Amino acid sequence: xKTKFSPPEDPAVKKPPRKQRAERYVLRLFVAGATARSLxxxxxxxQLCAAELKGNCRLEVVDIYQQPAxxxxxxIVATPTLIKEFPRPVRRFIGTLLTTxxxxxxxxxxxxxxxxx
Numbered sequence: 001x002k003t004k005f006s007p008p009e010d011p012a013v014k015k016p017p018r019k020q021r022a023e024r025y026v027l028r029l030f031v032a033g034a035t036a037r038s039l040x041x042x043x044x045x046x047q048l049c050a051a052e053l054k055g056n057c058r059l060e061v062v063d064i065y066q067q068p069a070x071x072x073x074x075x076i077v078a079t080p081t082l083i084k085e086f087p088r089p090v091r092r093f094i095g096t097l098l099t100t101x102x103x104x105x106x107x108x109x110x111x112x113x114x115x116x117x
Contacts, residue, residue: 025049025057026086032079033065037096041080044097 029045031038042061049057064071064079074083077094084091 024086025053025084026060027057028060028062028074028083028085030062030064030071030074030076030079030081030083033063038063038080041082041097045082 027045027049029041031041045059049055049059062070064076074081080095080097082093082097084093
């Protein structure tokens with residue numbers, strides 16, 4: 001039986017620092033079926049993830065017709081509804097999701113002072 005031998009670590013030798021994990025966004029989008037409005041909301045949120053969050057997000061799309069229990073648990077009253085689960089605090093955005101500047105501010109993705117009124 002072979003065993004792998006590793007020499008004892010020298011305390012004088014410093015290890016390189018571990019890379020810090022970038023903050024990962026967790027978004028959940030609730031839609032109602034395969035309607036044009038639902039598909040448009042999915043497209044806009046995916047564009048948001050790709051462009052602004054640089055792919056640093058996990059998007060879960062939930063059809064309330066397919067998963068009504070999940071919709072009830074999250075108290076969804078209208079669609080489309082986008083919920084930013086992580087990082088905290090949890091934020092909700094209900095509506096067409098067409099204006100991404102307002103969406104960024106509401107979800108705390110950018111500082112509200114950066115958006116021109």
